[in-house]
Amino acid sequence: MxxxxxxxxxxxxxxxxxxxxxxxxxxxxxxxxxxxxxxxxxxxxxxxxxxxxxxxxxxxxxxxxxxxxxxxxxxxxxYRSCNQAAHVLAHFCYCNKTSFSWLDEPPDIVVSRIIDDVSLF
Structure with missing residues (x-):
């Protein structure tokens, strides 16, 4: 990346x-x-x-x-509203001039957004 x-x-x-x-x-x-x-x-x-x-x-x-x-x-x-985890991660990487990936546990900055993305209303 x-x-x-x-x-x-x-x-x-x-x-x-x-x-x-x-x-x-x-x-x-x-x-x-x-x-x-x-x-x-x-x-x-x-x-x-x-x-x-x-x-x-x-x-x-x-x-x-x-x-x-x-x-x-x-x-x-x-829709972007359904994928806030990607938006938060992209914003974090841009602001911190970094990039990273993961295979197991997601980074803490996106955990709550991932839960929101998969939660049923």
């Missing part, structure tokens, strides 16, 4: 986030992945519902290549 300091637009950073997540899943040896994004444009491209001819096009190409390497990838849109 890396911090992207200079990005042309929001779609590009969302595409980079999708690519980085897929690369991480592939490196872990996952062969069935559910990839979520709050960017409907990213999900529509990855699902083949739209084409993209912009600065993000090569990144989307990497997303598709990596998803083909993984095997079975399901791309799903989720």
């Amino acid at each position: 890396q911090i992207h300091s200079f990005v042309a637009d929001i779609i590009t950073i969302a595409a980079l986030a999708m690519r980085d997540g897929l690369v991480f899943a592939n490196a872990l040896g996952c062969n069935r992945v559910e990839a979520e994004s709050d960017s409907l444009q990213v999900i529509n491209f990855c699902n083949g519902q739209t084409t993209w001819w912009d600065i993000a096009a090569p990144i989307f190409g990497e997303c598709l290549d990596t998803s083909n390497s993984i095997g079975k990838v399901i791309f799903k849109h989720c």
Whole structure:
């Protein structure tokens, strides 16, 4: 994972986030992945519902290549309000100029948000 300091637009950073997540899943040896994004444009491209001819096009190409390497990838849109854990984590990493990942226990800064994201009303 890396911090992207200079990005042309929001779609590009969302595409980079999708690519980085897929690369991480592939490196872990996952062969069935559910990839979520709050960017409907990213999900529509990855699902083949739209084409993209912009600065993000090569990144989307990497997303598709990596998803083909993984095997079975399901791309799903989720509203930002339903994924506050990702927002809190991204904000923390940006403010602290750091990045990290975990495989077991999530970091304390997102535990309450994860519980909120999966709680039934």
